[in-house]
Amino acid sequence: MSFASSRLLLAFSFIAFVLTLGAVAKTAVAEEMPFEPLAEATITVTGHGTLNAEPDxxxxxxxxxxxxxxxxxxxxxxxxxxxxxxxxxxxxxxxxxxxxxxxxxxxxxxxxxxxxxxxxxxxxxxxxxxxxxxxxxxxxxxxxxxxxxxxxxxxxxxxxxxxxxVDEPDALFAEARQAAVADAMAQAEMLTEAAGVSLGRVISISQNQARQQPPQPQMARMAMAMESADAIPVATGEQELRTTVSITWAIDNGSN
Missing domain, CATH: 3.30.70.2970 (Protein of unknown function (DUF541), domain 2)
Incomplete structure (x- = not known):
């Protein structure tokens, strides 16, 4: 065998060795990496809570x-x-x-x-x-x-x-938050029942900023008990306190 043929054979042998080594290393890494499960199925619903109160x-x-x-x-x-x-x-x-x-x-x-x-x-x-x-x-x-x-x-x-x-609205906002949570749960139960699954554990709860809305004109109530007959008439109306709550649940699809 000539010197050139020997060098060519040696080159091919080295390439084959490198490819084989790479395949073995890839198999070893794949065996060491843990299996990644599918992401957990979730549902997120935003509930609304509204409460009307007379301003003070x-x-x-x-x-x-x-x-x-x-x-x-x-x-x-x-x-x-x-x-x-x-x-x-x-x-x-x-x-x-x-x-x-x-x-x-x-x-x-x-x-x-x-x-x-x-x-x-x-x-x-x-x-x-x-x-x-x-x-x-x-x-x-x-x-x-x-x-x-x-x-x-x-x-x-x-x-x-x-x-x-409303000067001190904390207690009223607490009621509005409870209504918002109940609304979110009702929506989530309706959606999952329609999809043939059920709600799992609660993953997260977040509340958006609570706020007071201006009085509603259609509910206006004239201020009474004014001592002066010439006083400017004013309608106080009703104040609307509104808040929203977003809740994320895991979905239990019965596969486990």
Missing amino acids: IAVVNAGAVTEARTAREALDANTKIMADTFAALQAMGVEERDMQTSRLTVEPRYTYFDSSNGERRPPRIDGYTVSNQLTVRVRDLTIIGEALDALITAGVNQMGGLSFA
Whole structure:
């Protein structure tokens, strides 16, 4: 046998050895790796819980805007309005802790010149505007109409909004969560029964953010027992407390 033939035979033998060694190693690794079972079948359902309740607190956003030639004059006029407002609310039983200044601004008022003739002149300050915004919590809803009237009488000329809420909703939200869990379980049992399987163990439970919805107009109830016949009529309505709960169960398909 020639030298070239010997080298060729040796190369083929080495390649065969490498392939054989690779196959043996692959078999050994496969034998060592544990068998991965199929992923557990699960079902996830979101339940909803809703509860309606009468609000027991009102939040009023109001303010006064005053204008004058100087900032001092505008601020003094605004200060008088807010002082009268605080006094009127306190006389009605609104506590100091329930009145909070939410925004106070002092801004110049500009006059802009007509530049159509090509003349460029900077704007001129010809006065000042002071805005004072107030947030008031009224805990006695029977006086809410009078409180709004008192704000206007004191000189408030901006009404940013009126909203109602349940002041301590924790117990009500607990009931809504129970209703949400019951709703999720009812849905899950219906779905698994239709599919011919049954619910297994609970894997996870998560709750989405609970929140209060604005009063429903169709359920509005006029605030009564107002002492003043001229008080602003206000409908308190009902507050809707809503929460959702998502639950994941294992599915027992009877195969085990």
